[in-house]
Amino acid sequence: MSLCARDVSLSLGHSEALAGICLDVSPGTLTAVIGPNGAGKTSLLRVLSGELEPSTGTVEIDGDQIDALNPAELAERRSAMGQSTPLAFDFLVDEVLAMGWVQSRCRATQCTAMCEAARKCDITHLFGRPFRSLSGGERQRVHFARALLQVWPHSATANTRVGTRYMLLDEPTSSMDIAQEILLLHVARSVLAHSVGILMVLHNLNLAARFADCVVLIDQGKIVAAGPPDRVLTNDLLSSVYRTPVLVERHDALGRLVVHTH
Amino acid sequence: MNSAAQVLHARGQPAWSAHAALACAMLATGVLALLAGAVDISIKSLFHDADAVLQRMILLEIRAPRVVLAACTGAGLAVAGAALQGLFRNPLAEPSLIGVSSGAALGAISVIVLGASLPILQPLASYSLPIAAVAGACLVTLFLYGFSLRYGQFGIVTILLVGIAVNALAAVGIGIFQYLANDAALRTLTFWMMGSFGRASWDTLIPAVSLMAVSMLPLFALTRSLDLLQLGESEAFHLGIDVRQVKRCVIICSAATVGAGVALAGIVGFVGLVVPHLIRLVLGAGHRYVIPASALLGAILTMLADLLARTLFAPAEIPVSLITSALGAPFFLWLIARARPR
Amino acid sequence: MLFAAAGSVQAICEPVFDSSRIAVAGGSITEILYLLGAEERIVAVDTTSTYPATARALPSVGYVRALSTEGLLSMQPTLVLGEEDMGPPEVLAQLERIGLPMVAIDEEHTAEGIMRKIRCVARILGLSQKADALILDTLAPLTVELDRARGRAGWQPLAVLILDARSGTLVAAGKETSGQAFLRMIGAQNLFSDISGWKPVSPETILSARPDFVIFSRPGADITASEASSFAFAGGTDVVAVDTVETLGFGPRTIKAALDLLVKLQGRAQPDE
Secondary structure (H helix, E strand, O other): OOEEEEEEEEOOOOOOEEEEEEEEEEEEEEEEEEOOOOOOHHHHHHOOOOOOOOEEEEEOOOOHHHOOOHHHHHHHEEEEEEOOOOOOOOOOOHHHOOOOOOOOOOOHHHHHHHHHHHHOOOHHHOOOEEHOOOHHHHHHHHHHHEEEEEEOOOOOOOOOOOOOEEEEEEOOOOOOOOOHHHHHHHHHHHHHHHHHHEEEEEEOOOHHHHHHEEEEEEEEEEEEEEEEHHHHHOOOHHHHOOOOOOEEEOOOOOOOOEEEEO | OOOOHHHHHHHOOOHHHHHHHHHHHHHHHHHHHHOOOOOOOHHHHHHOOOOOHHHHHHHHHHHHHHHHHHHHHHHHHHHHHHHHHHHOOOOOOOOOOOOHHHHHHHHHHHHHHHHHHHHHHHHHHHHHHHHHHHHHHHHHHHHHHEEEEOOOOOOOOOOOOOOHHHHHHHHHEEEEEHOOOOHHHHHHHHHHOOOOOHHHOOOHHHHHHHHHHHHHHHHHHHHHHHHHHHOOHHHHHHHOOOOHHHHHHHHHHOOOOOHHHHHHHOOOHHHHHHHHHHHHHHHHOOOHHHHHHHHHHHHHHHHHHHHHHHHHHOOOOOHHHHHHHHHHHHHHHHHHHHHOOO | OOOOOOOOEOOOOOOOOOOOOOOEHHHHHHHHHOOOOOOHHHEOOOOOOOOOOOOHOEEEEOOOOOOOHHHHHHHHHHHHEEEEOOOHHHHHHHHHHHOOOEEEEEEOOHHHHHHHHHHHHHHHHHHHHHHHHHHHHHHHHHHHHHHHHHHOOOOOOOOEEEEEOOOOOOEEEEOOHHHHHHHHHHHOOEEEOOOEEEEEEOHHHHHHHHEEEEEEEEEOOOOOHHHOOOOOHOOOOOEEEEEEHHOOOOOOOHHHHHHHHHHHHHHHHHHHH
C-alpha cells in the first residue's frame, strides 16, 4: 500500500525533466521533497498526481496503475495542491473550500467536515469573505484546507471509506509567515494517523528537518539522496546540490537538526 | 451550531428565492410581451368577441413565436456567455465580443451564398443554415481556446484584442461572400443580416429551439466542473474533473447555442456579458446559480428588448441589437474600468 | 375584422376586392399612388417613400426589405402593395398566413416598364382610365422624345454611374443593376458592364478608361466643386449629379429625369463637335 513511482522519466520538449525516479510514499508518513530551483520537484508532483504522463516508467497508487484510473477515481484517492492560479470571479472562501468535497452528496456530512477542516486550518473566520480579498498566506491556508477536505476521513458511522489516501502539496507554505507554516505542518502531521500519506515540496529545509519522516533530495531530475532527515540533510550533500556552503547542526535544546547557510 | 456552520446553512437560501422570483418575472414578462405590441389586443375580447379571429391569429402566429424565439435566444446567449466566461476564466468573454457570433454569421452566410450551388444541401435546406452557423461558432471557439492554450491564459483585456482580430477576420469572410453573391443571394443576405426576432414562425422555430435546448442542457450539468475550472486546469483535474472532456463539451454546447440563435435572429450583442455579470453581483460566482439564473434573466432582458424594439417607433421596428447594445455598451465600459489590474 | 380573400404575394395586375386602405412598400409605388390621386388610400409607407414630401408624414412600417409584420397589421390595411424586392420573406409569409392580400409589382427598368408598372398599379386600384390618360398626355410623349434624343447620330458616350460616393468609396453600377438600366435609357454605354451588381471601383480605373461622363447618383443631386472637377484633368470627362430616387427609383419621374439629363449632356458635348 503506497503511492510509488517506478523508474519514472519525463521529457518536456528537448530537456529531461525527470530521469529514473523511484519513490515510495507510504500512508502515515510525511515525505519532503527538497532541491534547488528547476530540479524537477514540481514535475515530480505532476507525474505522481497523474496530471503528466511519464515518458517511461509507471506510477502506481495502492497497486493500481495511475493511468488506468479516471480523474474522478483518482480524486477520491489523492488530493493535490499546486501553485495556485488567481481566480477570475468573486467566489467566497467557503465556496472555494467546498470545491474540495469529492465524497457523497450528503450535505450534513459535508458541512461537518468543512467546519472541522476550517477549524483545523484556522480559516473559519474567513467564511463568507471573497477569496480574492485574502492575503497570499490566507489563500494558501484555504487551498490547503481544500486539499485536506478532499482526503477527509469518514466517520466510522457514515458509509465506509476504506483505503489509503495521499496528499501531494507543492510548496504549500511559500507565502505564509512562520506561525502559519508551523500550524500547517502540525495539521499535516495530525492527518497522517488516518492512513494518509503526504508528499510535499518544501523550500524551508528547517521545516523538512523538523516535520518530515523522509526527505528526498533531487537535483537535475534525479534523486540524489532519500531517507530520514539526518541522513539526507548533511553538509556535503546540501552544499554540493545547492552549490553554496550549508551548515547542518544538531540543536540539542530543540532536539532536531538546524540548517544554516553562510 | 457554530457560526461557520450557520454561514454554510444560510448559503443557498437566498439563491432559491431569487430563482423563484426570476422565474415569476420571466412569466410576467412573457405575458406582457404577448399582450403588448403595435396591434392592440385585449384579453377580454380574445375570449368573448367572435370577431377577434385576427387578434387571435396575431397572438398565436406572430407574437407567440416571436416571444418564444426572443426568450430562447436570450436564455441561450446568457448561458453560453456564462459558460464561456467560466471556461476562459475571463468575465469579458462574450459570444459577440470574442467573435463566436461572427463565426456563426459567417457560417450562415456561406450557406446563403453557396447553398444554391451545393446540391447535397437541398434535402436538408431548412437545417443547413443553423448547422453552418453552429459549425462557424464552434470553429471560432476552438480557435480561441487553442490560441489561449498556446499563448498563455488570456489576460482580462487580451481576449478583447483577440476578439477584435477574429471579428475583423469574420468581416473579411462576410465581405468576400457579399462580393461573390449573386443578386438573389445578396438580397437574402441583406434580409438576414438585419437580424430580428420578427422572422420567427413555428416551423423554423422548432428545430432551432430544440437544438438550443439540447445544447444548453449539458451546460446546466457542468456547473460544478465550471466552478472547479476556476482553480486552474491542473487543480480541476486533481479534483476529479476530466478537463479535456469538459472543455470540449462547453465549447461545442455554447457554440451550438449561440449558432442556433444567430441562425434565426442574427447577432444580438451584449446579452451574454450583462446578464451573467448581474447575476454574479447578486448571487455570487457559483455556476450552480449563475447558469440557471442567467437563463431566466437572459430571457427576461431579451423579451423586454424585443418589446421595446417593436413598440418604441411603432408601426416601424428598430433592430433589437440596437437596444441590447445601448444597454450593454456602457455596462461593458464600466466593467473594463473595474477589471483593470489592481 | 377578417380578410375576405386568402392572401398571398402575387405579381398579377388584377383588381383587388378592397383597396381602400393600402400599405406601400417601395418609393416608386408611393409616387405612382400620388400621381393617380390615390394618396388618401395610403395608410402606411416604407422608409424609401420620400417623394412627394407629404408622404414622409405617413406612418412608417420600416425599410422596404425589413418590414414589420405587426406594424403593418396595426395600420389595418386591406392591401399591401410593394416593389418586387419587399421583404423579408418570413414577414411576407406571416402576413400571408393572416390572409392579408399582397401584390408585389414586377420591376422592369425601361421607360416602357415604368408605364407598365403605372398601368398595373392603376388596374389593381380600378383607376385604369386615369392612368391611360396620364400616360397618353405626358409619359408617352416624353418617351418618344427620349427615344429621339437617344437616337441622335453619333451619340454613344461611355459613362459611369456612381452611387452616393460620400463615404469615400466609389460604388459603380455593373450589369443587371438599375444604374446600368438608367444609363441605357440615356443611350450611354456602361464602362463597368462586365462586373455584376453594384461594386466598389477605384478612381484610377475610371481615369484610365476616360469615360465621357461620370454620373453621381445621390439624394438631392448636389455635388461639390471638388467632386465636379475630380475627373476633369483626365480630359474630356464630364461630371454630373442626379437625384437617386428620381432616377434609380424607376417611378413616374424617371423618364423626365432621363430626358433632362440626356439633353443636358448632349448640350455639354456640343462644343466639341
